[in-house]
Amino acid sequence: MDTEQPVVRQKYSLRPSPLAAATTKLAATLSGVWAEGTEGRYFTAEQTYPRSHRQGIHLLEDFLAADSHALAKLCREPAINGVDLSSALFLDTETTGLDTGGNTLVFLVGLGYFENEEFRVRQFFLYDPAGEAAMLHAISALVQRFSLLVTFNGKSFDVPMLGARYWPHGQGHAQRFLVGMPHADLLYPARRLWKDRLRSVRLANLERTLLGVRRTGDVAGAEIPDLYLRYLHDGAVDRLLPVFYHNAQDLLTLATLATYAASVYADPFDGRVQDGLDFLCVGRAYEAAGDVDNAIRAYDRALSLSLHPAAQLDACKRITPLYKRTARLNHAVALWEEMVTSERRHSILPYEELAKHCEHVLGDLQRAESLVIEALRLLPLDPCTRTSERDLEKRLRRIQAKLAALPVSDAPAGESR
The missing domain is CATH 3.30.420.10 (Ribonuclease H-like superfamily/Ribonuclease H)
Known part of the structure; x- marks a missing residue:
């Protein structure tokens, strides 16, 4: 030394x-x-x-x-x-x-x-x-x-x-x-x-x-x-x-x-933060600190701004469980509906989530089926998803099996069973 x-x-x-x-x-x-x-x-x-x-x-x-x-x-x-x-x-x-x-x-x-x-x-x-x-x-x-x-x-x-x-x-x-x-x-x-x-x-x-x-x-x-x-x-x-x-x-x-x-x-909401990616980052910081309400606000603001596909998917993935945890499922459904009707339909995530909601909550099997079919069509265009084609096909078969098992009187209008 x-x-x-x-x-x-x-x-x-x-x-x-x-x-x-x-x-x-x-x-x-x-x-x-x-x-x-x-x-x-x-x-x-x-x-x-x-x-x-x-x-x-x-x-x-x-x-x-x-x-x-x-x-x-x-x-x-x-x-x-x-x-x-x-x-x-x-x-x-x-x-x-x-x-x-x-x-x-x-x-x-x-x-x-x-x-x-x-x-x-x-x-x-x-x-x-x-x-x-x-x-x-x-x-x-x-x-x-x-x-x-x-x-x-x-x-x-x-x-x-x-x-x-x-x-x-x-x-x-x-x-x-x-x-x-x-x-x-x-x-x-x-x-x-x-x-x-x-x-x-x-x-x-x-x-x-x-x-x-x-x-x-x-x-x-x-x-x-x-x-x-x-x-x-x-x-x-x-x-x-x-x-x-x-x-x-x-x-x-x-x-x-x-x-x-x-x-x-x-206070990122007072106008000093303008970029969607910055709101996504501050949302993560709030979430890590356990501040769920501000995390939701930040993710929601990020999604309202222009985000590239990977960032949009990240924000959606993060805000969805927070909505569910705080009994705001209606907010989550509104987000998914907005995403599937948006011109920037890059992710299959909202299709998956809406399909599950329609199948298990609303019992709307016909729409659940159409959402999974659309997700399968968009799957090659979504580089960020971890969902496989096999996963979607398995979901589709299950929904179609449920549709086939419906009594004729319960089948969706226009179908013959």
Whole structure:
């Protein structure tokens, strides 16, 4: 364990002189300060923003009025419900790679939080791998002031990556703060609310398509590790400015994303949601949370909008059992009737459901027969169904057997038995 830092130095071919020279330029170039902690010297860059700062479609302070209940449901983290959002800590890290092994450094740890009338961003920078212990100790001391962690993919990446760095310095106990507080990892709400429509829910794509955030002077995330490794080689601090900007912007966007996601879940019916796929997604989120009434409303709204065949089938499959569970069979029947008369007759599901209803509830065997025959005709055109031709033919034979067994006086008009 104690040999890890020398290994890192050997891997990156560190030369003391470039980094020693770089330390004299850090404060001026990165608008930061040096501090002395119990473990040694560390460097932080600091920026403050007014709470009224606009990051895309929201002000930073809008987060403070967000619905914590909605955020808890979306994150599936009950402990978030009722938490004081002013005690939230936004976390984003930059690393030399994606591997959680010992040779990956977390060289920039961005922390954002509300303080007085400002939003403060503190960026702990690993100016030299030899100073890692001091940086980590300072981070743990600050983080313990807060009661909610907000990240994007932090559960899978930032938190385990940062936590792993404590062990080589004998500070394993100190990293427990990272897993001990409620954690709003916004990657999961993003997937639940927008994956169907956007496909990619990378933070950069969410900024462009949903949040109205436009960056200038940014750097692609894939380029960041190499920029730091070059800094370790030659001590050139200037090239890291876009990395600090990138990290700070991620923190600001987390506040906007959390606010917007919570507002969509809290009330998607107020006009902010327009796309059928988004209503389908929020319906699933409501259903998973046990909110049947809002799930039905969302699925119903999705079906009223334009959906591709697979999405329409999914919405129909999901809303049908909810209608039945809540004794609203008439709503289900109305939906099936609308679907079989629609010009967008892509799915055999409504034909199957109506056939069962006609056979078992209404006793209308003749219509049940015609519905199954139509389902058989449409079966090759429905790529999403799991019903086989054999299943439909079996149903048809049963219905026809029932028709054949009817007394002549009970046979449908126009038939002779």
